Amino acid sequence: MKITQVLKAVTTAGALALMMSSAALAVTLNLGNGSEPGSLDPHKASGDWENRIIGELYEGLVAEDAQANAIAGQAESWTISDDGLVYTFKLRADANWSDGVPVTAQNWVDAFQRLFDPKTAAEYAYLQFPIKNASKINAAEITDFSQLGVKAIDDKTLEITLEASTPFFLQALTHYTGYPIRKDIIEKFGDQWTQPDNIVGNGPYKLVEWVPGSYLRGVKSDTYYGKDNLKIDEVRWDNTEDLTAALNRYRAGELDILTDFPADQYKFLQDNYPGQAHVAPFLGIYYYVLNQSKPPLDNVNIRKALSLSVLRDVIGPDVLGTGELPAYGWVPNGTANYEGTPYAPDWAEWPYDQRVEEAKKLMAEAGYTPENPLKLQLRYNTNENHQRIAVAITDMWKQIGVQVELFNAETAVHYDALRAGDFQVGRAGWLMDYSDASNTLDLLKTGTTQEGVMNWGNNYGRYSNPDFDSLMDQASKELDLVKRSDLLHQAEAKAMDEFAAIPIYWYVSKNVVSPKITGFEDNAKDINRIRWMSKSE
Amino acid sequence: MFGYALRRVLTAIPIVLITITVCFFILRLAPGGPFDGERALPPDVMKNLRAHYNLDQPLISQYFIYLGGVFRGDFGPSMVMEDFSVSRLISIGLPFTLMLGFSAFVVGTVAGMIAGAVAAVQQNKWPDYLLVAIVLIGIIIPNFLMANLVQLFFGVYLRWLPVGGYQPGSIAHLVLPVLILSLPHGGRVARLVRGSMIEVLGTNYVRTARSKGLGTRLILARHALKPALLPVVSYLGPGLSYLLTGSLVVEQVFALPGIGKYFISAALNRDYGLVLGTTILYVFIILALNLIVDVLYAWLDPKVRYR
Numbered sequence: 138m139k140i141t142q143v144l145k146a147v148t149t150a151g152a153l154a155l156m157m158s159s160a161a162l163a164v165t166l167n168l169g170n171g172s173e174p175g176s177l178d179p180h181k182a183s184g185d186w187e188n189r190i191i192g193e194l195y196e197g198l199v200a201e202d203a204q205a206n207a208i209a210g211q212a213e214s215w216t217i218s219d220d221g222l223v224y225t226f227k228l229r230a231d232a233n234w235s236d237g238v239p240v241t242a243q244n245w246v247d248a249f250q251r252l253f254d255p256k257t258a259a260e261y262a263y264l265q266f267p268i269k270n271a272s273k274i275n276a277a278e279i280t281d282f283s284q285l286g287v288k289a290i291d292d293k294t295l296e297i298t299l300e301a302s303t304p305f306f307l308q309a310l311t312h313y314t315g316y317p318i319r320k321d322i323i324e325k326f327g328d329q330w331t332q333p334d335n336i337v338g339n340g341p342y343k344l345v346e347w348v349p350g351s352y353l354r355g356v357k358s359d360t361y362y363g364k365d366n367l368k369i370d371e372v373r374w375d376n377t378e379d380l381t382a383a384l385n386r387y388r389a390g391e392l393d394i395l396t397d398f399p400a401d402q403y404k405f406l407q408d409n410y411p412g413q414a415h416v417a418p419f420l421g422i423y424y425y426v427l428n429q430s431k432p433p434l435d436n437v438n439i440r441k442a443l444s445l446s447v448l449r450d451v452i453g454p455d456v457l458g459t460g461e462l463p464a465y466g467w468v469p470n471g472t473a474n475y476e477g478t479p480y481a482p483d484w485a486e487w488p489y490d491q492r493v494e495e496a497k498k499l500m501a502e503a504g505y506t507p508e509n510p511l512k513l514q515l516r517y518n519t520n521e522n523h524q525r526i527a528v529a530i531t532d533m534w535k536q537i538g539v540q541v542e543l544f545n546a547e548t549a550v551h552y553d554a555l556r557a558g559d560f561q562v563g564r565a566g567w568l569m570d571y572s573d574a575s576n577t578l579d580l581l582k583t584g585t586t587q588e589g590v591m592n593w594g595n596n597y598g599r600y601s602n603p604d605f606d607s608l609m610d611q612a613s614k615e616l617d618l619v620k621r622s623d624l625l626h627q628a629e630a631k632a633m634d635e636f637a638a639i640p641i642y643w644y645v646s647k648n649v650v651s652p653k654i655t656g657f658e659d660n661a662k663d664i665n666r667i668r669w670m671s672k673s674e
Numbered sequence: 675m676f677g678y679a680l681r682r683v684l685t686a687i688p689i690v691l692i693t694i695t696v697c698f699f700i701l702r703l704a705p706g707g708p709f710d711g712e713r714a715l716p717p718d719v720m721k722n723l724r725a726h727y728n729l730d731q732p733l734i735s736q737y738f739i740y741l742g743g744v745f746r747g748d749f750g751p752s753m754v755m756e757d758f759s760v761s762r763l764i765s766i767g768l769p770f771t772l773m774l775g776f777s778a779f780v781v782g783t784v785a786g787m788i789a790g791a792v793a794a795v796q797q798n799k800w801p802d803y804l805l806v807a808i809v810l811i812g813i814i815i816p817n818f819l820m821a822n823l824v825q826l827f828f829g830v831y832l833r834w835l836p837v838g839g840y841q842p843g844s845i846a847h848l849v850l851p852v853l854i855l856s857l858p859h860g861g862r863v864a865r866l867v868r869g870s871m872i873e874v875l876g877t878n879y880v881r882t883a884r885s886k887g888l889g890t891r892l893i894l895a896r897h898a899l900k901p902a903l904l905p906v907v908s909y910l911g912p913g914l915s916y917l918l919t920g921s922l923v924v925e926q927v928f929a930l931p932g933i934g935k936y937f938i939s940a941a942l943n944r945d946y947g948l949v950l951g952t953t954i955l956y957v958f959i960i961l962a963l964n965l966i967v968d969v970l971y972a973w974l975d976p977k978v979r980y981r
Contacts, residue, residue, distance in 0.1 A: 379927045
C-alpha cells in the first residue's frame with residue numbers, strides 16, 4: 138500500500154470517527170406530536186399539534202416561559218398607554234431570521250395585514266380582533282390596510298393600537314396569530330413557502346425535513362438570540378395519531394414525550410412507569426349544551442333538574458379513568474385575571490340523593506315522571522369517551538323521568554347540527570385560546586344579527602339573557618382588572634344560575650414524559666416550549 | 675390482442691368519469707363541510723374561506739372547475755393539509771404506498787406458497803396443523819391488533835426492531851409493517867396452494883409418476899407445482915390491488931408517509947379535494963390491475979379475446 142493511500146484511509150477513518158462522535162453528542166428530542174400538521178403557516182394553522190411546531194420555528198413579541206406565562210420574546214420591553222389602548226414594543230437588537238436577516242417592526246405590520254386580509258382566509262384571525270380596525274378589514278369593510286392599528290415607528294419599534302382596552306392582549310400575542318412573517322419569502326415561494334427548503338423563521342429551531350404523514354425535523358437555529366442556552370440540538374415531531382402504537386414506541390425508548398395517551402392505560406402507566414404520566418388541569422371545559430330556543434329545554438326548571446342529577450364526581454375517576462375534576466361553573470380554575478372564589482352552586486354540596494329528589498320534584502312539576510318520561514335526544518360526536526359519558530348520564534337521567542335517545546355522528550356532522558340548532562342536548566367542549574375568563578363566557582352571549590341572519594356563533598344552546606350580555610359589555614370596557622373580574626364573576630353566576638348549559642368536567646392535559654427529560658413543567662395551557670427542556674442519556 | 679387492450683382502455687375512461695362525478699356530488703350531499711370543526715368560525719371568515727376554495731360558486735361550476743383541473747393533472751388544494759396540493763400529497767405518498775404494497779405482495783406470496791406446499795405435502799401431520807393455525811391467525815386477527823402485538827413483542831420486549839416511525843433508507847423500520855401487511859395475503863395464498871396442491875397430489879398423473887419410482891421432490895417440482903399454482907395466479911390480481919389500497923391501518927399505526935391513511939381521514943374531515951384525489955387514484959390502480967390481469971388472461975386463453 139502506498140503511503141498516500143494509507144494517509145487517505147487514516148484521514149477518512151478520522152473524519153468518520155469525528156462525524157460519529159459529533160453525531161453522538163447532538164441531543165435529539167423525539168416528541169410524539171399527535172396529529173399531522175395541516176399547515177405551518179401561522180395564519181392557517183388551527184391545532185395545538187401545529188402550535189407545538191410553529192412555536193419553535195417562530196417567536197412572537199411575547200413568548201412563553203416554562204409555565205407558559207407571557208414573557209418578553211422578540212420584544213425586549215414594551216409600554217402601555219394609560220388608557221390601555223396603545224402598546225409600544227421595543228424589539229431586541231439581536232433578533233434575527235434564520236437566514237440572517239434582522240427582524241424588524243415591519244415584519245409584524247406585514248404579518249397582521251396578511252392575517253386580516255380577507256384573501257388569506259385565516260381561521261383564527263378573530264383572536265387578534267382587539268387590534269384597531271382588524272375586524273373591519275377582515276370583513277372587507279375597510280380595504281385600506283394602512284388604517285390597521287399596527288405601525289412600524291422605526292426598524293425596532295412597533296406600535297399597536299387597540300379598539301378598546303384589552304387586559305388579555307399580551308396573552309393573545311403569545312398565540313401564533315401574533316407571530317411575524319417574512320413577506321418577501323411568501324411572495325417568492327407562494328404556496329410552497331412553508332416547505333423545509335423555503336421556510337424562514339425567527340424561532341429557536343428551523344425546519345429541515347417534513348415527511349407528511351410521518352414526521353418533521355428541526356435543528357437549532359444559529360441565528361436565534363438565545364441559541365447558546367438551548368440544550369436540545371434537534372427535534373423530531375412524530376405523527377402519533379395512533380395512541381396505542383405511540384405508547385409502544387415510548388416504552389421502547391423511541392419517543393421521549395407523548396402529548397396524549399389512551400386513558401385506559403393510565404393505571405398501567407402509573408404502576409409500571411411511576412411519575413411519567415403527567416395529568417394536570419388544563420384550561421378547558423367539557424359540557425352539554427341544551428337547546429333553549431324551543432321546548433322543553435326553554436324551561437329553566439327542566440334544565441336545572443338535568444344538571445342537578447348529573448353526578449359529576451364519577452365521570453373523571455370512574456368513567457374516564459384519568460381523574461378529571463367535576464365542573465359546576467363556566468370559567469376554569471387558574472384562568473388569568475380572574476381572582477375570587479370560583480362559582481359553586483349550593484346544590485353541589487348536597488348529597489346526591491337529595492339532588493335527585495329535588496330534580497324529581499322539578500320534573501314532576503313540569504309534568505314528567507318515570508312513568509310519563511320526557512323524551513330527549515342526546516347528540517355526541519363519535520368517540521369512545523363521549524359515548525361512555527353519554528351512557529352514564531343517560532342512566533342518571535332515567536331515574537328522574539328522562540328517556541334519552543343517543544345519537545352519534547362524526548365531528549363535521551355533529552357540529553353542523555349544533556350550529557343549525559338541530560338538536561336538543563349536545564356534547565361540546567371548549568379549550569381556551571388564551572387565559573382570560575371572557576374566552577369561555579363569550580360562548581354564552583346572545584348572537585348578533587348579520588345581513589338579516591341571526592348568527593349564534595359558538596353559543597349552540599342559544600342561551601340569551603340581556604343582563605348577562607350587559608355585564609359582559611361592561612366588563613369589556615372596564616379598565617380596572619379587579620372590577621372587570623368582578624363583573625365577569627357576576628356574569629358567570631347569572632348564566633350558571635339559569636343553567637345556560639351543563640358543565641361536566643374540566644379538561645386535563647395528558648402527557649407522558651421520560652425521566653431523561655428535565656424542564657417539562659405541567660401548566661394550565663399545556664404549552665411546553667422545547668427551549669426550556671434538556672435531555673440526559 | 676392490441677385491439678382488445680385498446681378497447682379495454684377506452685371503456686375504462688367512462689368508468690373514471692362516472693366515479694369522479696358520483697363521488698363529487700355524493701361528497702357535497704353529505705352533511706358538514708371541511709370547515710365545520712369544533713368551533714364556529716365568524717361568518718366573515720367562513721365567507722373568506724369558502725371564496726378561497728371556490729365553494730361559494732354554484733355546485734355545477736365547481737364541478738367543471740374541478741374536472742378541468744383533473745384533465746390538467748391538477749387535483750386542486752387539500753383543505754385540511756393546507757400546505758400541500760392534493761397532487762403533491764399523492765406524489766409524496768404514492769411511491770411509498772406502492773413500495774410497501776409490492777414488498778408485502780412479494781413476501782406474502784412467496785411465504786404463502788412455501789407454507790401451502792409444505793402443509794399439503796405434510797397433510798394431517800404436525801407441520802400441517804401448525805401452518806394452518808398460523809395462517810388462520812394471520813387471516814382472522816385484525817391488522818391493528820396484530821400490529822400492536824408484534825410491536826410489543828419485537829419492539830418493546832425483544833428490542834430487535836423499531837416499534838414504529840419512519841427513517842428514510844432504513845429497512846429495519848419497514849420489517850414490521852411489511853410483515854403485518856403481508857400476513858392476511860400470505861395466509862390466503864397458503865390456503866389456496868395447500869388446497870390445490872392436495873388436489874393435484876391425488877390425481878392420477880401424480881400417482882403414475884410415483885409408481886414409476888420418481889422421488890417426492892421431483893414429483894413436486896416437475897408435476898405438481900405448476901398446476902397447483904393456477905388458482906393462485908388468478909387470486910394475485912385482486913390480492914395485489916387489495917395490498918396497494920389496503921395499507922391505511924398499517925400506515926396509521928406505524929406512522930408511515932403513505933397515501934393510504936388519507937383515504938379515511940380526508941373523508942372524515944370533508945377534505946373534498948383529497949377524498950376525490952385518492953378515490954380517483956384507487957379507481958385508477960384497480961382498473962389498471964384488472965386490465966393487466968385480463969390482458970394476461972387473453973394472452974393465455976385466446977377464447978377471451980373474442981368474447
